[in-house]
Amino acid sequence: MAEHQPAPDEERREFREERESLWRITLAPATWAVHFVICYAAAAVVCAKAPDSIGTLRLGIGALTLLALGLIGWLGWRAWVQWDVRTTGDYRNPLGEAEDRHQFLGHAAVLLSVISALGVLYVALPALFIRSCG
Amino acid sequence: MSDRRDMAPEGPYPPTDAMLAEKVPQNVQKRQAEELRAAWAPPKGWRYPTAVNNSEVGLWYALTAFGFMLLAGVLALAMRLQLAVPGNDVLSADRFNQFFTMHGSAMMFLFAVPMFEAIAILILPAFLGGRDMPFPRLSAFGFWCFVIGGTFVMGSLLFNVAPTAGWFMYPPLATQDEGPGSDIWLLGLSFIEIASIAAAVELIVGALKCRPPGMRVNIMPLYAWYVLVVGGMILFAFPPLIAGDFLFELERSFDWPFFDPTRGGDPMLWQHLFWIFGHPEVYIVFLPSIAIAAMVVPTVAQRPIVGYSWIVLSAVGTGFLSFGLWVHHMFTTGLPNISLGFFSAASEAVVIPTGIQLLAFAATLIAGRVRMSLPMLWIAGALAIFTAGGLTGVMIGIAPFDWQVHDTYFIVAHLHYVLFGGMVLPVIGGVYYFYPFIRKKMLSDRLGRWAFWLIFTGVNVTFLPMHLTGLLGMPRRVFTYSDGMGWGWLNLISTVGAFVIAAGFAVFVWDLLRPKGSQPRIARNPWDAGTLEWSHDVPEEYWGARSIPHITSRYPLWDDKGLVERMDAGRYYLPDSPHGHRETLVTSVIDATPELAQRVTGPTWITLWAAAFTGGAFIFPTFHMYPPAIICAAFAIVCIVYWLWTATARPPAHEMRDAGLGLRLPTYASGPKAVGWWAVWITMLGDATAFASVVFGFFFYWTAKADFPPEGAQHAAAGWVALATLALVLSWALTLGAREWNRAGRVAAARAALVAAPVLAAGGAGALILSVLDLTPSAHVYPALMWALMVWVSAHALVGIIMQLYCLAGSFAGKLTPRYDADLWNVTLFWHFLCLTALVAGAVIGLAPRVL
Incomplete structure (x- = not known):
C-alpha cells in the first residue's frame, strides 16, 4: 500500500509490508509436515506392497531427513539474519514499528525452525531403529 | 491487487501526536454517539432473535453450548450411578450405550468446539478494538444451525433412539447398527461441523483483516494468534471428518460398501479419517482455552507476557505437530511397527511446544508482581490438572504401553484430566475474568472459590482412581461388571467424585444466573488489565468501540494512559455513522494499515430461515425422507442467495468516507482487499481438504487392499x-x-x-x-x-x-x-x-x- 502519504517517521524501506508474509513463518513446520507425510506414506506402501525393500525405505528416509534438515537449516539461517538479534540485542520486539515487526517475524521463524528440526529428527528415529515392518 | 480504479485511502496515516491531542467538540461527540447508538442497537421485543451483533450472538452461542454441556454432564452422572456398584441396574445396557455415546459426542461437538467459537465471537472484536465480526450474519447463521442440529441430536435421547456406537462411531458396529441412531449422529453433527467451519472462516478473517490501525502482527494480543492457529486447524481437521461422514452416510443410506470388508471396503479408512480430525480436535479445544490463560496471566502478574515470540512458536508449532499424531489412537490396529514409530515420535515431539507455553506463563508470574485473583486460581488449577494429564499422555504415546492400557479406564482418566485441565477449568476461569466485560457485573468471589475447590477436588477424586481401575483391567464402555473383578471400591470413589464435580457446577451455575440487579456499577477495568477489551463501555453500549484506536504497543491500556479517553471522545477512526450504516474498519494483514470502511450486515430473519431449511436438508435424510430434504435444500439455497443479493457487495452510495483523523477511506473493495474474497479463499481451502480426504480414500484402498x-x-x-x-x-x-x-x-x-x-x-x-x-x-x-x-x-x-x-x-x-x-x-x-x-x-x- 503505497497510497498513503509518507509521514516523517515513515518506516524504512527494507521493512516494507509487502515483503512480509505470515506464510513464511510456517515454511519450516510445513517442511516437517511434508517429511512426515512422505515417511508415513512410503512406509505404508512399502510394508503393504513390498515388505522386503524396507532396507531401501530406511535409507530413503535417511536421505529425506538430511534433505529436510538442510532445508529447515537454510530457512532458519535466513530467519536468524532477519531477526538480527546480535546487532539489536532486542529479544522482545514489543513496539508497533515496522522494524520490530520485521525482526519479530524472524524470531518466530527461528524458533519454529528449531522445533521443526527437532520434529524431523524425532520422526526419523523409528526408521533408524526399526528394521522390519513387523 | 493494484487496479487503477480501486479507490485508495487518502490523507495522513499514521496520526501524529498533535492530531490526537486535538479535542473533539462536545456537540460533535454527542451527535456521533447518537448516530452510532442508532446504527448498532440490537432489535427489541419479539424481533430480538434477529439480532446479529457479536455481543448477542456470542452470548447465545456460549449459553447454548454451556446448556448442552450440563446435559452431557447429567448423562455422565447417570453412568457413574450405574457403575457405582457391581451388577447395578440403574440403566439398561442399551441406554448406557446411548448415554456414553452422547456424553462424548455432546461434550466434543456441542460444547468444546462451539464454546471456543462462542467465546471468540464474543470477545475477539473487543481485543481488536473493533465494532463486530466481519460477517455478523454468518455468525448468526452458524449459531442457529448449531441450535437446530444440537437439539435434534440431543433430542434423540428422549425417544430412546440415540446413537449407541461410541463418539467415534467405528464401523462395522456403527454401519450395521439398527435404527436411526448412527444417521442422527452423522447428519446432525455434519450439519454442526459446517457451522463450525463457518465460524472458523469468520474468526480467521476477523483476526487477519479487522485489527485496529497500527496493530501489526508483532503486537497482536496472543488470543488473536491462537484464534488464527485454531481457525486454520479447524479448516484442515474438520473436512476429513466431513468427507468420512459423506462416505459413511452413503453406506448407511445406499449400501455403498466403503467400510464393508466383504465387498472390498475397509473400516480402517473411517478410523484414519476420524482421527485425522479427532486428534487435532483435542488441540482445537485446548489452544483457545490456554489462550484465555495467556490473557489472564499478564494481568495477574501486572507485566507483559514473558516470551511473546515463544508463545507464538508454541501455538503455531502445536498446530502443525498435532496433525502428526492421529495414529496414536490406532496403535492396536495392526499397522506396521515402523508406522507406529513415526506417530509415537511425533506424539512425544508435541510435548515440546506445549511445555514451552506453560513455562512462559510460569516465567511471567515469577517476573511479575502477582496479584492473585479468582480467575488465576482457576488457571493455576487448570495447569496442574493439565500437566498430570499430559504426563499420562507421554506414557500412552509410547506404543507398547498403549497396547497394555488401550480401551481401559486408564484412557478415560487421561482424557478427562487433559480436557478438564486443558479446556473446562481455563474456560471457567475465563468466564470469571471476562464476566465484567460481558455482563457489566461481577461474579461472586466467595461462590467462585467454592465452585473451584469442589470441581478441582471432584476431578481428582473421580479420575485419579480411574488410572488404577484401568491398570486393573476395567474396559471402557462396559455397562456393568461383576463383583469378583475387584473394581467396585474404585468405581464407588469415582462416582462420589463425579457428584462433587456436579456440586461445584451447581454453585457455578447459580453464581452465573442469580439476579445481580442490586450490584453497584462495576469499575471499567476491574483487573487493571492492559488489553483493549477493557476499554468497553459501562453501562453497556452496542457499538463495540466508540472509535477505533490507533495502536502502538501490546498492552495499550498500560502504555498509553490517554487512549481510552480519546476513544470515548471519538478522537479515533470511524467515530460516527453519518448514513446510519453499521461499519467496521478493514486493515492490511501484516501491518494493519487502514484500507477500507467495510459496511457490515444488520438484524434479519433470513439467517433463521436459512438455518431452518438447511436443518431440514440434513434432518429429513436421517429418516430416509428424501423429497422433503431436497425441497428444504432448495429453499435454503433461495434464502442464502436472497441474503447475499440484498445485503452483500452492493454498489455503495458514497465512494469514500471520512474515517476520522483526516483519513478518507473507500467503502467498497473487490478481490484480495475485500473480506469476502478472504472468506471464500479460506472456505475453499477447507473444501479442498475434504476433497483431498476422499481422494486419500482411493489411494488408501489401493495400498491396503489387494483387490483394489x-x-x-x-x-x-x-x-x-x-x-x-x-x-x-x-x-x-x-x-x-x-x-x-x-x-x-x-x-x-x-x-x-x-x-x-x-x-x-x-x-x-x-x-x-x-x-x-x-x-x-x-x-x-x-x-x-x-x-x-x-x-x-x-x-x-x-x-x-x-x-x-x-x-x-x-x-x-x-x-x-x-x-x-x-x-x-x-x-x-x-x-x-x-x-x-x-x-x-x-x-x-x-x-x-x-x-x-
Missing part, C-alpha cells in the same frame, strides 16, 4: 471422463475471462461468457454422471468410490453454476459493474478450486485405475 481395483473391473468410460473434465475446465476459463472482460469494460463479452460457462458446467457434470452410470456402486468399493467422486464434483458444479448465474443476474441488475465486481472475483476464486477439483477427479476416475 478388482481384477477385470469395469472402469468409468474414459471418453466421458475426458469430456467432463474438459467442459469444466472451459467453464472455469470462461469465468475467469468474464472477470477480466468485465473489468476492462467489455460487459457484453462478460455476459456472454457467463451464459456459456454454466451451460458448459452443466454439460461437464452430465458427462461425469454418464461416465460412471454403468458401474454398480453397491457391488464393490471401487465403483462406489468412483460414484462418490462423481457426486462430489457434480454437487460442486451445481454450486458453481448457481454462482455464475448469480453474477450474470448481478450484471443485468446493475449490482455487478466493471467498477463493483467483488462477486465475480469471489466466484472466480471458487472456480479456481473447482477447476483443480475437476482435474484431480478426472485423473483419479479416468486415469489412475488404468495405470495402477
Whole structure:
C-alpha cells in the first residue's frame, strides 16, 4: 500500500509490508509436515506392497531427513539474519514499528525452525531403529 | 491487487501526536454517539432473535453450548450411578450405550468446539478494538444451525433412539447398527461441523483483516494468534471428518460398501479419517482455552507476557505437530511397527511446544508482581490438572504401553484430566475474568472459590482412581461388571467424585444466573488489565468501540494512559455513522494499515430461515425422507442467495468516507482487499481438504487392499471422463475471462461468457454422471468410490453454476459493474478450486485405475 502519504517517521524501506508474509513463518513446520507425510506414506506402501525393500525405505528416509534438515537449516539461517538479534540485542520486539515487526517475524521463524528440526529428527528415529515392518 | 480504479485511502496515516491531542467538540461527540447508538442497537421485543451483533450472538452461542454441556454432564452422572456398584441396574445396557455415546459426542461437538467459537465471537472484536465480526450474519447463521442440529441430536435421547456406537462411531458396529441412531449422529453433527467451519472462516478473517490501525502482527494480543492457529486447524481437521461422514452416510443410506470388508471396503479408512480430525480436535479445544490463560496471566502478574515470540512458536508449532499424531489412537490396529514409530515420535515431539507455553506463563508470574485473583486460581488449577494429564499422555504415546492400557479406564482418566485441565477449568476461569466485560457485573468471589475447590477436588477424586481401575483391567464402555473383578471400591470413589464435580457446577451455575440487579456499577477495568477489551463501555453500549484506536504497543491500556479517553471522545477512526450504516474498519494483514470502511450486515430473519431449511436438508435424510430434504435444500439455497443479493457487495452510495483523523477511506473493495474474497479463499481451502480426504480414500484402498481395483473391473468410460473434465475446465476459463472482460469494460463479452460457462458446467457434470452410470456402486468399493467422486464434483458444479448465474443476474441488475465486481472475483476464486477439483477427479476416475 503505497497510497498513503509518507509521514516523517515513515518506516524504512527494507521493512516494507509487502515483503512480509505470515506464510513464511510456517515454511519450516510445513517442511516437517511434508517429511512426515512422505515417511508415513512410503512406509505404508512399502510394508503393504513390498515388505522386503524396507532396507531401501530406511535409507530413503535417511536421505529425506538430511534433505529436510538442510532445508529447515537454510530457512532458519535466513530467519536468524532477519531477526538480527546480535546487532539489536532486542529479544522482545514489543513496539508497533515496522522494524520490530520485521525482526519479530524472524524470531518466530527461528524458533519454529528449531522445533521443526527437532520434529524431523524425532520422526526419523523409528526408521533408524526399526528394521522390519513387523 | 493494484487496479487503477480501486479507490485508495487518502490523507495522513499514521496520526501524529498533535492530531490526537486535538479535542473533539462536545456537540460533535454527542451527535456521533447518537448516530452510532442508532446504527448498532440490537432489535427489541419479539424481533430480538434477529439480532446479529457479536455481543448477542456470542452470548447465545456460549449459553447454548454451556446448556448442552450440563446435559452431557447429567448423562455422565447417570453412568457413574450405574457403575457405582457391581451388577447395578440403574440403566439398561442399551441406554448406557446411548448415554456414553452422547456424553462424548455432546461434550466434543456441542460444547468444546462451539464454546471456543462462542467465546471468540464474543470477545475477539473487543481485543481488536473493533465494532463486530466481519460477517455478523454468518455468525448468526452458524449459531442457529448449531441450535437446530444440537437439539435434534440431543433430542434423540428422549425417544430412546440415540446413537449407541461410541463418539467415534467405528464401523462395522456403527454401519450395521439398527435404527436411526448412527444417521442422527452423522447428519446432525455434519450439519454442526459446517457451522463450525463457518465460524472458523469468520474468526480467521476477523483476526487477519479487522485489527485496529497500527496493530501489526508483532503486537497482536496472543488470543488473536491462537484464534488464527485454531481457525486454520479447524479448516484442515474438520473436512476429513466431513468427507468420512459423506462416505459413511452413503453406506448407511445406499449400501455403498466403503467400510464393508466383504465387498472390498475397509473400516480402517473411517478410523484414519476420524482421527485425522479427532486428534487435532483435542488441540482445537485446548489452544483457545490456554489462550484465555495467556490473557489472564499478564494481568495477574501486572507485566507483559514473558516470551511473546515463544508463545507464538508454541501455538503455531502445536498446530502443525498435532496433525502428526492421529495414529496414536490406532496403535492396536495392526499397522506396521515402523508406522507406529513415526506417530509415537511425533506424539512425544508435541510435548515440546506445549511445555514451552506453560513455562512462559510460569516465567511471567515469577517476573511479575502477582496479584492473585479468582480467575488465576482457576488457571493455576487448570495447569496442574493439565500437566498430570499430559504426563499420562507421554506414557500412552509410547506404543507398547498403549497396547497394555488401550480401551481401559486408564484412557478415560487421561482424557478427562487433559480436557478438564486443558479446556473446562481455563474456560471457567475465563468466564470469571471476562464476566465484567460481558455482563457489566461481577461474579461472586466467595461462590467462585467454592465452585473451584469442589470441581478441582471432584476431578481428582473421580479420575485419579480411574488410572488404577484401568491398570486393573476395567474396559471402557462396559455397562456393568461383576463383583469378583475387584473394581467396585474404585468405581464407588469415582462416582462420589463425579457428584462433587456436579456440586461445584451447581454453585457455578447459580453464581452465573442469580439476579445481580442490586450490584453497584462495576469499575471499567476491574483487573487493571492492559488489553483493549477493557476499554468497553459501562453501562453497556452496542457499538463495540466508540472509535477505533490507533495502536502502538501490546498492552495499550498500560502504555498509553490517554487512549481510552480519546476513544470515548471519538478522537479515533470511524467515530460516527453519518448514513446510519453499521461499519467496521478493514486493515492490511501484516501491518494493519487502514484500507477500507467495510459496511457490515444488520438484524434479519433470513439467517433463521436459512438455518431452518438447511436443518431440514440434513434432518429429513436421517429418516430416509428424501423429497422433503431436497425441497428444504432448495429453499435454503433461495434464502442464502436472497441474503447475499440484498445485503452483500452492493454498489455503495458514497465512494469514500471520512474515517476520522483526516483519513478518507473507500467503502467498497473487490478481490484480495475485500473480506469476502478472504472468506471464500479460506472456505475453499477447507473444501479442498475434504476433497483431498476422499481422494486419500482411493489411494488408501489401493495400498491396503489387494483387490483394489478388482481384477477385470469395469472402469468409468474414459471418453466421458475426458469430456467432463474438459467442459469444466472451459467453464472455469470462461469465468475467469468474464472477470477480466468485465473489468476492462467489455460487459457484453462478460455476459456472454457467463451464459456459456454454466451451460458448459452443466454439460461437464452430465458427462461425469454418464461416465460412471454403468458401474454398480453397491457391488464393490471401487465403483462406489468412483460414484462418490462423481457426486462430489457434480454437487460442486451445481454450486458453481448457481454462482455464475448469480453474477450474470448481478450484471443485468446493475449490482455487478466493471467498477463493483467483488462477486465475480469471489466466484472466480471458487472456480479456481473447482477447476483443480475437476482435474484431480478426472485423473483419479479416468486415469489412475488404468495405470495402477
